Amino acid sequence: MTAIPEPSPPAARTSRAGRNLPAAIAVGVLLLGLVGASLWFRPEPFVALVAVVVGAGLWELRTAFARRDIVLPIWPLLVGGVGMVVSARMGGPEGLLVAYVLTVGAATMWRVLDGPGRAAVRDVAAAAFAATYVPFLAGFVVLLLGLPGPQDDRWLVAVFILLAVANDTGGYIAGVLFGRHPLAPTVSPKKSWEGMAGSVLLTTAVGVVGAHWVLDKPFLPEAGLPWLGSSLVLGLVLGVMTAITATVGDLAESLLKRDLDLKDMGSLLPGHGGVLDRVDSMLVTAPFVYLVLTVAVPGPAA
Template sequence: MSEGSGTGAPRTPETGRRGKPRSREELRAQVQATRADFERQVQARKAQLDATNELIEQRTGRNLILAILIGLVAGVIVVGSLVFIKELFIPFGMAMAGFAAFELTQAFRSAGRRIPRIPTVLAAVAIIPASFWFHAGGQLVALSAGIALVVVWRLVEELAVPARRAGGAALGRDLTWSILVQLYVSLLASFVLLLLAEPGGEWWVLAFVIIVVAVDTGAYAAGLSWGKHPMAPTISPKKTWEGFAGAATTAVVAGVLLSLFMIDQPWWFGVVFGVVLLLTATAGDLAESLIKRDLGIKDMSSWLPGHGGFLDRLDSILPSAAATYVLFLIFR
């Protein structure tokens, strides 16, 4: 065959070598285009999620993603300690009570009320193991000792530094608030440990915590979706009656299910359980909101992003713990 025959110019080594590189270049370009398209989709989804989270944060004051992550971590710690070795819950409870007492004390001090920090935190921490190991007697002794320590500490401060003396009326207010911190944080938190120390008490603790979370979740979801009628506008403007209705629904459903399948109680007790904790959780939330309103602050601290402070997460749990312990004593 002559050189001129065929469909085109003769294939040289150069053109043969160029065939495969062109295929590789096309494949590389296709991969890069696919990767760029995937990155654009990821960025679009991220922007959409950020926009949704920003709208939720504007309406509720929470960073939803951080709130969920922190809630999951706390949930794992609580469930793990309660289900496997309930004594492991003691250091967790001590930390929570200590941080909550410190936050509340610091908030009062920022408003000019001189509540001693060190004895307040020590008393809140000490009552936790005392209530677990020595039951109601240990709770009473630890509470009394804590109140005495805080009062004596404040009186010594008043006498030791004449230049900073508050005077009779101001000193009386400081002592009153110091005692109230012990009753609000230390005493109410200790009921969790009293309940935990009872046979099978870990399941009651887990049940009431789940119901309180259900109350918060139901109120949050219903209020976000349908909330129009303020429940207590002067205390907590974002709380609505629609949110309360959602909280009531989730509380009763959770109460019935947990009563039947976790704490071996009849269904009607679950209704009572759910309604009681609905009321205590709501009252606890409103009580803390009233304190914050009086102090002129939004959150007790910023230590828990998406939640505020430790006390902001415990406000519903503290009174609910006392109510659950009473129900346990009556119906066990």
């Protein structure tokens, strides 16, 4: 009697972007809830969460660079990365800059003491890149907690997070439904100009609502107000700028992964890849959002 073969288990549902869609949605909702919970009572849990993300991102870079025999001095980078996050909270922009310089200096000394030569120069350059790309840029998210405003400064961080979510969501939906023209086919073939337009539309909508509700700005420009004094103008600036900088950040990481012959920077987050795959666009966007809000919110930064 011929045995009936057992049916193979169903393959995980994947999106046009090549991801496990249910896992990606579940992890995304979980991460959003984690960020919201960390901001709910006091800012310190959120600062700790940023420090954890920085550490995980640096570790992923260390593993990825090792594929090209590049050795990151990981311990001074980890200690300095956490120091940058804490310094951004306690000392503002000046504290972040001082901690950044000390981190690069410590990583340089650590690596040079292991032995000079051309390899040391390469590793030191990689360490400076890692310190800049992950903890220094992440420090600007923490700096948002030091900006004054009509509402609690944690709402400014919430607006930044929602802008990043809107960028990904708008780009994904528009790309899947209407994507026909590749944006950068040699770097990220699945990104399209239509997806970029979707990102701009949704981030602008979130920016306008956030500026009106969180910063309590009038919807239309009024005489006597600065050029960022209305939620319409500020929302347009935040929306367009977020879509552009987030796309640049995503493409930059895609270029880095292509050079390292990697699909993902890690596998910690199902459906997303590694931590850096999730926050790459946020890292590049954070300094620009901080600078715009520094101009837009009343009063000096704390």
